[in-house]
Amino acid sequence: MIAVLLNKPRAKDHGRDNERSDRMRTPQQTLDEILDLASKHFKVARHALEPDDDFFDKLKIDSLQALELLSRLEHHFGVEIPDYEMQGVSDFRTLAARVQERL
Amino acid sequence: MSRIELERQPSLGSALDAALERGRDLLCLIEADRERENVRLTYGEFAARGLFLARALEECGFGAGHRATIVMSNQSKWLLSAYAVFRRGGVLVPLDFKLSGTEHRQLIAHSGAQVVVTEYPVWRQMALPAEAARLVLVSEAPPNADLRGARRWEDFSSELPSAPVARQRSDLACIVYSSGTGGRPKGCMLTHDNYLEQCAALVSLFPFGPGSHYLSVLPTNHAIDFMVGFIGPFVCGATVVHLRTIRPEFVREAFTRYRITHMALVPMVLKNLERGLRQRLDDLPAARRALIRGLIGLNRTLVGRRPKTWLSRRLLWPIHKSFGGALEMFFVGGAFTEPETLEYFFDLGIPVANGYGLTEAGTVITVNDMRPFRSDSVGKPVPGTEVRILAPDADGIGEVAARGRTIMSGYLDDPELTQATLVDGWLVTGDLGRLDSTGHLQLFGRKKNMIVTAGGKNIYPEDIENAFVGLPVKEYCIFAANYLWPQRALGGEQLVMVLRLEPGQELGPELQQKLEERNRRLPDFKRIHGFTSWQEDFPRTASMKVKREELAERIRTQLVRDHAVVEI
Numbered sequence: 001m002i003a004v005l006l007n008k009p010r011a012k013d014h015g016r017d018n019e020r021s022d023r024m025r026t027p028q029q030t031l032d033e034i035l036d037l038a039s040k041h042f043k044v045a046r047h048a049l050e051p052d053d054d055f056f057d058k059l060k061i062d063s064l065q066a067l068e069l070l071s072r073l074e075h076h077f078g079v080e081i082p083d084y085e086m087q088g089v090s091d092f093r094t095l096a097a098r099v100q101e102r103l
Numbered sequence: 104m105s106r107i108e109l110e111r112q113p114s115l116g117s118a119l120d121a122a123l124e125r126g127r128d129l130l131c132l133i134e135a136d137r138e139r140e141n142v143r144l145t146y147g148e149f150a151a152r153g154l155f156l157a158r159a160l161e162e163c164g165f166g167a168g169h170r171a172t173i174v175m176s177n178q179s180k181w182l183l184s185a186y187a188v189f190r191r192g193g194v195l196v197p198l199d200f201k202l203s204g205t206e207h208r209q210l211i212a213h214s215g216a217q218v219v220v221t222e223y224p225v226w227r228q229m230a231l232p233a234e235a236a237r238l239v240l241v242s243e244a245p246p247n248a249d250l251r252g253a254r255r256w257e258d259f260s261s262e263l264p265s266a267p268v269a270r271q272r273s274d275l276a277c278i279v280y281s282s283g284t285g286g287r288p289k290g291c292m293l294t295h296d297n298y299l300e301q302c303a304a305l306v307s308l309f310p311f312g313p314g315s316h317y318l319s320v321l322p323t324n325h326a327i328d329f330m331v332g333f334i335g336p337f338v339c340g341a342t343v344v345h346l347r348t349i350r351p352e353f354v355r356e357a358f359t360r361y362r363i364t365h366m367a368l369v370p371m372v373l374k375n376l377e378r379g380l381r382q383r384l385d386d387l388p389a390a391r392r393a394l395i396r397g398l399i400g401l402n403r404t405l406v407g408r409r410p411k412t413w414l415s416r417r418l419l420w421p422i423h424k425s426f427g428g429a430l431e432m433f434f435v436g437g438a439f440t441e442p443e444t445l446e447y448f449f450d451l452g453i454p455v456a457n458g459y460g461l462t463e464a465g466t467v468i469t470v471n472d473m474r475p476f477r478s479d480s481v482g483k484p485v486p487g488t489e490v491r492i493l494a495p496d497a498d499g500i501g502e503v504a505a506r507g508r509t510i511m512s513g514y515l516d517d518p519e520l521t522q523a524t525l526v527d528g529w530l531v532t533g534d535l536g537r538l539d540s541t542g543h544l545q546l547f548g549r550k551k552n553m554i555v556t557a558g559g560k561n562i563y564p565e566d567i568e569n570a571f572v573g574l575p576v577k578e579y580c581i582f583a584a585n586y587l588w589p590q591r592a593l594g595g596e597q598l599v600m601v602l603r604l605e606p607g608q609e610l611g612p613e614l615q616q617k618l619e620e621r622n623r624r625l626p627d628f629k630r631i632h633g634f635t636s637w638q639e640d641f642p643r644t645a646s647m648k649v650k651r652e653e654l655a656e657r658i659r660t661q662l663v664r665d666h667a668v669v670e671i
Binding site: 054056057062065068070071080083084087090091 | 176
């Protein structure tokens with residue numbers, strides 16, 4: 001998990017975690033950044049990830065780990081995305097669209 | 104404070120009324136979302152809010168025996184709405200909010216629900232036609248949303264009273280669907296007697312009380328949360344904390360902030376907690392790691408097989424502190440839990456009460472009562488429930504059957520299926536098990552064609568076949584792999600598609616790609632794991648339905664699983 005219960009407390013703010021977050025993004029940029037983050041977080045080669053890939057299959061994750069990815073995206077993009085936004089979402093492109101709506 | 108005398112209560116509505124009156128000033132319900140707290144209600148405030156809704160139901164003519172469905176995620180309005188339905192003498196139809204809109208519409212129609220209570224994102228996906236229900240209540244709708252005749256849940260406030268509608272023990276309390284819609288909707292009819300007996304049995308084993316703080320992360324349509332996270336804590340005057348996200352970082356914070364004492368989980372979440380703890384311990388510097396491992400070993404020796412939480416807390420405080428420091432135990436059920444996981448938590452001084460149940464049995468059939476703790480069984484039958492093994496083999500393994508006052512009265516509008524499931528007063532479960540010399544039930548697999556995911560969802564193969572309509576093959580059929588090739592084990596259950604190709608057709612990459620595309624459209628827990636090719640036409644009935652049992656028997660005798668199944 002995700003949830004390493006013994007971890008240090010998470011930073012409370014949902015602040016943007018890098019300067020790239022402060023500019024407007026095109027849908028393509030959002031998608032690319034999501035692929036970068038997923039690759040880094042789940043240690044899968046970036047070139048192995050395609051926008052229409054099923055992230056459950058490609059990253060070999062379960063639905064809880066998908067929520068972990070969502071938390072990571074929230075932190076990166078500085079937005080709050082409710083759990084239910086992941087309902088029925090299984091590919092990076094749709095995920096990026098859900099994030100883009102909230103930027 | 105005395106507990107509600109459940110045996111004197113005629114219905115869930117009256118039991119809840121008694122609980123709300125008795126606990127008036129006690130903290131009843133908290134709804135938290137991330138770091139925010141949305142709702143905090145005493146029992147008295149809960150009653151007042153629930154009565155607003157009961158009044159609204161009354162005004163639209165909703166009364167004794169009428170049916171209302173709740174389709175909501177884990178939140179306080181679920182419980183408030185359920186109370187209002189029971190107060191009005193209604194029958195509750197809890198639906199899984201994660202089903203598709205089509206499935207929601209089908210089950211609402213099948214249940215005959217006149218009232219639908221839901222939340223905006225679910226309602227939007229449901230696309231319910233106006234004539235489908237007399238009253239549709241939608242919570243959390245944006246201010247400008249066009250609700251097309253549905254009403255806002257939050258709009259109800261009334262000073263007018265709403266008198267309770269009396270029900271009897273034998274009256275229907277809930278219709279709970281134990282399978283989806285592709286095949287045959289299985290609406291389990293559960294009476295007030297079923298629930299009150301179940302509640303009395305569980306409360307006698309695991310008494311909650313004022314000061315018990317139950318963390319609810321499972322949606323309340325889940326049988327475990329309905330009983331352990333709603334009815335049970337309420338009749339004991341405990342506090343329920345709803346968390347609207349299941350993300351571990353927030354779960355972790357909730358443990359500490361609300362001094363959580365109990366929590367129910369499905370195996371997938373428990374496994375993830377274990378993974379996280381193991382990883383964290385592995386990451387410690389070698390000396391600290393060795394120290395903690397030593398303390399875990401010492402705890403194991405001193406505690407033995409009966410939990411001594413006070414001792415474990417002292418020995419392993421850093422671990423217990425990370426769970427808030429007040430945690431008494433976890434409940435786990437809904438699917439198979441690996442014994443290693445149960446042992447891992449027990450060694451840390453966090454007992455996990457592992458149980459076994461079916462919706463048809465009004466939730467729980469057996470549970471581990473910790474006297475002593477055992478990881479190799481799903482426990483002993485709860486008080487009032489009998490278990491026996493039908494046609495046991497030489498090892499004592501056979502089909503599990505259960506009898507008692509918690510067993511459903513049948514499936515809604517399906518006497519044929521009811522007759523096949525309730526035989527001479529016994530619920531025939533379709534699960535394979537053995538009772539050992541101490542009365543503990545051990546499970547060994549399934550006789551029925553279905554799988555249960557680690558997330559606690561029952562998946563029936565016929566429910567997902569529709570997702571593959573149009574696949575360019577002669578015919579196909581989906582089976583649980585363990586049904587085709589029985590094995591004495593649970594866990595790691597998989598679904599396999601059997602394909603009958605057209606004459607001369609080959610199982611090439613193009614066909615495989617089409618299959619995978621359709622598979623990906625399904626939610627991850629409903630996907631097939633592999634496929635196999637079959638060389639004969641499927642046996643069918645006169646009405647052209649596939650004879651699944653006969654086909655399975657032929658496959659079982661002619662194909663070997665390891666060679667025949669191509670994994671996706």
